[in-house]
Amino acid sequence: MCDFSGKLIAWLDHELPAEEATVVERHLQDCSECRSSVDAYKKVSGEFDAYCDAAIASSVRRGVPTWAPITAAAGAAAAFVALFLVIPRTRVELPAFHLPQAAVAASPAVVAAAVPASVSSIQKIHRRRTVKSASTRNANAAPAQSQNAYLPPDEPMIQIAIPADEIYPPGAVPEGMHFVADLTIAADGSAEGLRLRPRFAGFERRTIHP
């Protein structure tokens, strides 16, 4: 093994002092063994980077059922079709931020018709779970929607409850009061607007149309 083999990775990482780096570069011109080692180290470093990217991408997707990728493409296509079929007939006005829920609820029903019998039992289990969770979410979303009917419906919105103690000194606001921050998110994911509203505990669950 070449004497320089211990310095090649540090050289690749620009971690060698200038004089040493020059010596290594001169050596690389003559030594094919070191040149191929440098190529290998470069390649494995790149693969390690890609592996890290894949790990974070998959960690974000981990909430999705593990077999979901099998039907993901079909599901997406079915969701599209379902939306086109459903929306004009029932004339349901779906705000932009409700579309994903409609897609989740609609896709398995259409997918189930297209899959072979061997996998349909698994599909059924998933369908039940998905529909249940989607309906639960819709039930939760309904009062929130009516409560915030005055807000522009076509902008995705996040509500953050802030205890008054976090922003004012103790005693500065009446007991039981907290704040709700309405955060609207622009299409590119950036925060577009922030509105801070005072709220009294106990009045939170009251809806305009019970």
Added chain:
Amino acid sequence: MSGDAAPLALPFSRLSTCASEATTLYRELREPMLRYLVCLGLSSDEAQDVVQDAFLILHRHLASGGTQENIRGWLFRVAHNQARNRQNRYDRNFSAASDAEIEAVSHQATPERAVLEKEKFQQLRKAIRLLTASERECLLLRASGLRYREIGEVLGIATSTVNDTVDRAIKKLAEKCNV
């Protein structure tokens, strides 16, 4: 009154400088930090919590006049220690994203390419598992763009040790993956 205004102006201006600096750092370092923490074995949610905590601590650190040298290494060290605390609390071991489902990379590629990439990643995952915790951490921090000196500060080891560890780890991976 003008005499009172002068001492008040200092902390406020420092605070706003700190805030803008912290915002710039947040934009620049959030993703690499998340990537590092997830690859250490934290869930995506835990990683986001840790990054948020780290930036809160940074804000307090800068507002209280703490040192502004090598903030990048400082932030990674805070995040690293927080991750370690969490993992101790949940009694889990550091793992190199052992349960990472690597299909994530394949959705943009052709099927043949996706299969090849998956095989390559599985081979790499096996090789990464054979590394020591310190070797893995060094490589992850290196992949996050940290210099050897910064890696040494994060992990509390000498720069020369980082140099040796990275050298050994890359050579092990190259050997196991037949690169």
